[in-house]
Amino acid sequence: GAVVSQHPSRVICKSGTSVKIECRSLDFQATTMFWYRQFPKKSLMLMATSNEGSKATYEQGVEKDKFLINHASLTLSTLTVTSAHPEDSSFYICSARPSGGAGEQYFGPGTRLTVT
Amino acid sequence: AQTVTQSQPEMSVQEAETVTLSCTYDTSESDYYLFWYKQPPSRQMILVIRQEAYKQQNATENRFSVNFQKAAKSFSLKISDSQLGDAAMYFCACVDFGNEKLTFGTGTRLTIIP
Numbered sequence: 001g002a003v004v005s006q007h008p009s010r011v012i013c014k015s016g017t018s019v020k021i022e023c024r025s026l027d028f029q030a031t032t033m034f035w036y037r038q039f040p041k042k043s044l045m046l047m048a049t050s051n052e053g054s055k056a057t058y059e060q061g062v063e064k065d066k067f068l069i070n071h072a073s074l075t076l077s078t079l080t081v082t083s084a085h086p087e088d089s090s091f092y093i094c095s096a097r098p099s100g101g102a103g104e105q106y107f108g109p110g111t112r113l114t115v116t
Numbered sequence: 117a118q119t120v121t122q123s124q125p126e127m128s129v130q131e132a133e134t135v136t137l138s139c140t141y142d143t144s145e146s147d148y149y150l151f152w153y154k155q156p157p158s159r160q161m162i163l164v165i166r167q168e169a170y171k172q173q174n175a176t177e178n179r180f181s182v183n184f185q186k187a188a189k190s191f192s193l194k195i196s197d198s199q200l201g202d203a204a205m206y207f208c209a210c211v212d213f214g215n216e217k218l219t220f221g222t223g224t225r226l227t228i229i230p
Contacts (some may be wrong), residue, residue: 002163032216043207043220044161091159102168103149103211105218106162 001027006108013084014116020113021079023094028095029094030096033077036107038091050077074099084115118143120210121209122221130229132153136183137193139208147213150184150191155223158220162164164206169213195226203228 013019015035023033036044048069050056056069063080064086068080076097081088091112095105128137134230141150152164167175167184174182179199183192192209193203208221 033157034217038159046217049136049216075137093159093161097216102166103213103218104151104163104166105145106163107153109160 001107002098003027004094004106004108006094006111008111009109010112010114012114012116016083017115018080018082019084019113021081021092021094021113023077023079023096023108025075025096026099026105028072028096028098028106030077031074031099032097033071034095034097035067035077035079036093036094036095038110045092047079081113084113086115089113089115117147117208118212119218120208120219122206122208122219122223122224124224125222126225126227128227128229129161129195131200132193133200134196135226137195137206137208137212137226139193139221140193140212141189141191141208141219143166143189143210144214149211149213150182150192151209151211151218152180152191153168153207154202154204154219155207156201161207165193197227200228203227 007022035047048056050071051105052071058064071077085111091111094108121140148169150167154162158184165177205223209218
């Protein structure tokens with residue numbers, strides 16, 4: 001149980017275009033989902049917290065107009081990187097917190113974004 | 117604000133031996149949860165073990181166990197009978213009860229020597 005999928009696993013896009021990443025909790029409902037960015041050999045950096053049916057809460061320094069987050073249902077959150085630039089190239093990971101859980105988060109397998 | 121400190125950037129252990137990874141944390145709350153996550157080369161974060169702060173008994177999951185010292189704010193992970201598949205980055209994490217965000221440590225890279 002507690003499986004989170006993330007799609008796509010890898011994406012290459014051209015500078016100036018937008019790319020959408022999907023995060024789904026497959027066998028549980030998640031009132032809250034999270035989006036992280038991870039640089040090589042570093043810990044996870046929280047970008048935003050996404051609550052179903054409401055606006056996402058962004059961490060300081062994260063541009064909300066560049067990283068659009070939608071949490072349309074209890075099992076799906078999406079991250080859209082708009083007008084992507086090479087510096088947006090990174091590894092993006094989503095996680096989901098089960099409703100009624102004990103604070104744990106279950107993670108998706110991540111998405112490698114490369115902007116050329 | 118919470119902080120989580122992992123003072124060992126890298127550790128290594130012989131296969132079949134036991135290794136302990138250190139973690140200390142700081143929080144002003146009395147109720148919180150602690151976790152160890154594993155990130156193998158695939159980069160999939162995997163929940164290894166969790167500990168509720170109100171429980172005195174140390175959590176155990178098969179070969180993985182913790183030494184939770186609440187007064188010292190210490191939460192170490194012991195891996196017994198180390199296997200090659202245990203090679204990974206290990207992250208310690210903390211979340212206050214009622215809060216949502218996990219605070220992660222900087223990670224410890226564990227190498228298993230055959």
